[in-house]
Amino acid sequence: MAEIRRENGQAVVDYMARDYDSLLRSMRAMIPARLPEWTEYESEADFGNVLLQLFAHMGDILSYYQDRVANESFLGTARTRRSVIQHLRLIGYSLSTAAPASATLTLAFPADCEERVVIRRGDAFATRSSRTRPSVRFEYTAEVPLVIDCSALDPVDVGDGKQRKVFAGVPVEEGRLVRDEFLGISDGTPDQRFALAHPRLILRSLGEGDAVDRDIVLRSELGGVVTEWTLRESLAFSRADQTDFAVEIDENDQAVALFGDGALGAIPEPGSALTATYRVGGGTQGNVGAGSIDTVADAPQLALLTAEVSNPAPSTGGAERESIEHAVRHAPAVFRSQRRAVTADDYRALALQFGGVGKVRAEATRWNTVTLYVAPQGGGHVSDVLEASLLAFFEDKRPITTTIEVEDVDYVPVHVTAEIGVKGYYAPQRVKEQVERAGAALLAFENVDFAQTVYLSKFYEAIEAIDGVDYVNITEFRRGDGPREFETTGKLVMGANEVPTAPAGDPRYAGGIRVVLPEEASS
Numbered sequence: 238m239a240e241i242r243r244e245n246g247q248a249v250v251d252y253m254a255r256d257y258d259s260l261l262r263s264m265r266a267m268i269p270a271r272l273p274e275w276t277e278y279e280s281e282a283d284f285g286n287v288l289l290q291l292f293a294h295m296g297d298i299l300s301y302y303q304d305r306v307a308n309e310s311f312l313g314t315a316r317t318r319r320s321v322i323q324h325l326r327l328i329g330y331s332l333s334t335a336a337p338a339s340a341t342l343t344l345a346f347p348a349d350c351e352e353r354v355v356i357r358r359g360d361a362f363a364t365r366s367s368r369t370r371p372s373v374r375f376e377y378t379a380e381v382p383l384v385i386d387c388s389a390l391d392p393v394d395v396g397d398g399k400q401r402k403v404f405a406g407v408p409v410e411e412g413r414l415v416r417d418e419f420l421g422i423s424d425g426t427p428d429q430r431f432a433l434a435h436p437r438l439i440l441r442s443l444g445e446g447d448a449v450d451r452d453i454v455l456r457s458e459l460g461g462v463v464t465e466w467t468l469r470e471s472l473a474f475s476r477a478d479q480t481d482f483a484v485e486i487d488e489n490d491q492a493v494a495l496f497g498d499g500a501l502g503a504i505p506e507p508g509s510a511l512t513a514t515y516r517v518g519g520g521t522q523g524n525v526g527a528g529s530i531d532t533v534a535d536a537p538q539l540a541l542l543t544a545e546v547s548n549p550a551p552s553t554g555g556a557e558r559e560s561i562e563h564a565v566r567h568a569p570a571v572f573r574s575q576r577r578a579v580t581a582d583d584y585r586a587l588a589l590q591f592g593g594v595g596k597v598r599a600e601a602t603r604w605n606t607v608t609l610y611v612a613p614q615g616g617g618h619v620s621d622v623l624e625a626s627l628l629a630f631f632e633d634k635r636p637i638t639t640t641i642e643v644e645d646v647d648y649v650p651v652h653v654t655a656e657i658g659v660k661g662y663y664a665p666q667r668v669k670e671q672v673e674r675a676g677a678a679l680l681a682f683e684n685v686d687f688a689q690t691v692y693l694s695k696f697y698e699a700i701e702a703i704d705g706v707d708y709v710n711i712t713e714f715r716r717g718d719g720p721r722e723f724e725t726t727g728k729l730v731m732g733a734n735e736v737p738t739a740p741a742g743d744p745r746y747a748g749g750i751r752v753v754l755p756e757e758a759s760s
Contacts, residue, residue, distance in 0.1 A: 255300035261293040280319035312565060317469065318488035321561050329471065329576075330568045334440045334486060335519025335689065336592025336614065338555030339622035340375060340530060342407040343373055345545040349399040354538055357382045359414040361535035362546050364525055373523055375409040375552070378516065378622075380451060383407060390411075400668060401545070405618045409530075410517030413517060414441055420494065423457065425507030427498030439516045440484060441592045452516060455482055455494060459509035462591025467756040473500035489593070490558065524615045530586040552615035552704040554593035578634045578697045584609060584641075591630050593623055596646070598687045605638050611732050612646045616682040649731060650717030650740040651680055651691055655700060655756055656710045663705030672706065675699040680739040689730040690738050696750070713751070 251294040268278050276724045277283045294420035319567050322332060335482040342362060346354075356377050366372040397644065398562050408452045420431040442453050449674045455466045466482045472495065475481040481502045487507055493514065505511060539546075563727035570586035578584045584599035584607055601606040611627070631641050657672055660666045678684065693714050700709045716729055717740060730738055739749040 246348065251565045255296070257293045257297040257366060257508075260296045260300075261289060264289050264292065291477075298380055303377075312568075315565075317562075318561055321330050321564055322486075322488060325564060325568050327728050328568065328572045330564070330571055331470070331524035332486070332564050333559040333590060333592045334438055334490070335558045336441065336521045336554060337411040337439055337516075338375075338521075338523030338552040338557040338566070339408065339410045339593075340406070340523070340525075340548045341550065341553035342375075342409055342530060343403060343405045343549055343619060344539070345395060345401040345403050345541055345547075346387050346390070348392040348402060350390075350542055352387050352542060354385040354387060354542065354545060355382050355537075356385065356536065356542075359416065359535070360539075362409060363532045363534040364529045365532060370522075370533075373411060373520070373529075374413055375411050375523075376414055377407065378410045378414075379408065380411075389593075398427060402675075404532055404616050404623075405549075408518075411520075411523030411552065412516045414514070415518050416514050417512045418514070420511040420513055422503035423437075423496075423507055423511060425504060427504055429496045429505065431494045431496075431511055433492045433494065433648065435515075435517045436490040437517045437518050438484070438486065438490070438491070438520060439592075440486070440492070443632070446627070453484065454514045455511065456513075457505050457509040457511050457614050459506050459545055464509075469502075472497050472502040477501075478503055485731060493644060502723070512701035519555065520557050521555050521615060525552050526552050551617055553615065553620055554607055554613040554623045556593050556595070556722055576634055578607075578639075579636070581607075584631075587631070587634060588627065591595075595682065596626065596736065598646075600733075602642070606642060607635075608641045608642045608644055610644050610646050610687070612682075612736060616648070616738065619643060642736075646687070647732070647735045648738045649729075649735045651719060651729060651737050652713055652715050652740055652746065653696055653711060654713035654753060655714055655750060656753045656755075657700065659710075660707045660756060662704050665756075668703065668705040669754060671703050672752045673749060675703060675754075677739055679747055680737060682738070685737050687734050687736055688731050689737060690731065693727040713748040714754075 255346055265278060268275055275285065278286055278289070280286060308314045308316060312321065312324040315321050318332075346352075358377060358380055362375045364373045372715055375522045381386045385404050387402055389736070390404060392400040392402055395401045396405070398476055415435055418434055418595070423429060434746060435565070438453065453468060455468070457464045458465065464480055466480045469475060469483050472481055472483050475497055477497075477498075477500050478500055481497065484492055485495060486492045494511075496505055514686035523713060525548075527550055528547055530552070531546060533544060533546055565584065568591060570582065574580075574586050576587065581599040581601065582757055586595050587607055588594050588597040588599070588611065593614050595616070596612040598610040600608050611623075613623060627643055628641055635641060648673065653676060655672065655676070657668070659668045676696060676699065679699060680691075693711060695710060696711060696714070714729070729737070740746040745751050
């Protein structure tokens with residue numbers, strides 16, 4: 238009989254008594270009743286025994302494939318991304334693509350600059366490449382150009398006796414713009430599909446009628462007449478004359494544009510040329526530190542003026558594509574909300590579906606106001622780009638009388654100092670690094686949440702489990718805003734909007750916690 242068991246934290250259908258050993262035992266057990274004259278069936282030299290082993294081997298292989306088919310037939314036990322995509326498509330849930338990190342740039346022009354500078358969509362900036370890290374590209378993504386009038390800026394001292402005209406507040410996102418890619422020629426048949434040439438499409442807005450972000454713009458041209466098509470989550474509610482299209486993304490991050498059949502969505506006219514403009518990229522590699530974006534990559538008007546660029550704050554919000562585990566856990570809540578934000582759980586479930594949002598807490602702060610306390614993926618603070626995109630995402634999901642506000646979470650640094658002893662046959666520095674990693678894991682962004690109580694015992698438990706640790710004595714355990722003396726309660730209680738985190742900017746806690754070896758303590 239099939240059973241459900243846990244394997245690596247995931248439910249798996251386990252079909253018993255169908256492996257090689259059990260099949261071989263079952264066949265041998267039938268021999269006395271079916272072939273009583275066969276008495277040497279357990280001999281390795283018996284040819285019949287060889288046949289039984291071959292049949293058991295073949296049965297083991299067939300059973301494996303049957304089990305895999307059975308596993309992929311249920312959302313809770315499916316292991317392949319393709320199967321999960323197909324299951325969730327039945328309830329109208331699409332796995333999120335990788336989300337791009339966003340940042341706000343500061344431009345510095347020469348003090349004598351009097352030009353009027355226009356920054357347009359696709360103008361690019363980048364980090365510098367290194368041996369271990371390639372350059373990361375950031376682009377201005379708004380459709381409305383940003384106009385900077387240098388004559389209206391006053392020169393300021395930027396150090397070393399230099400004066401520059403500084404303009405702050407240029408929003409950019411990681412990724413690359415693909416302009417007017419030719420998809421193909423319509424042949425007039427129903428249900429046409431056209432694949433995009435570049436994988437890793439950035440697609441954050443799939444709500445009905447939601448074209449605010451315009452992550453993908455698709456046009457058809459016939460006889461000089463250009464028609465712009467509207468992105469829909471599904472063509473199931475499109476009328477016959479509506480120029481709508483949908484996008485499907487497979488397990489390899491390859492996107493395909495889908496058109497209607499003449500009843501549900503219009504068919505592109507025969508002979509019309511189809512083009513698409515979209516952005517690709519996304520991922521955690523876009524979460525770079527402050528001052529990392531320092532190169533004008535593709536903005537000739539800025540390069541001619543010898544403009545300098547920098548990002549005063551780190552870029553945040555970059556996230557990898559939605560994992561299978563997250564989708565299986567999160568999709569039912571989105572389905573229950575029916576993509577309509579009414580309760581606090583609805584707001585939370587929908588916000589977590591938006592790419593780049595790592596943690597969120599929803600609270601009704603006034604009778605017609607919902608406040609979303611948001612932590613971007615990977616930590617950090619909400620950028621203006623992420624806030625604007627998230628508000629646009631909720632535009633067709635909230636009640637018309639409800640106002641949504643987005644606020645940052647309160648990060649509370651937790652200071653931990655551990656004095657450890659190392660066993661004689663272990664390298665002290667290596668053990669120290671392992672302890673730092675274990676402590677940092679307890680305070681890692683993905684392992685903490687709002688109002689989470691931090692227990693002293695968890696640090697003792699994690700450190701004592703490391704091979705090579707002889708003893709541990711934690712001498713400091715406090716909130717970053719708490720007193721210097723040792724916390725005696727054994728726990729740190731966080732407020733409703735507080736998230737514990739490792740200290741930042743203090744080299745003593747570079748590994749997440751401060752680890753002191755005996756020789757360091759004595760010195």
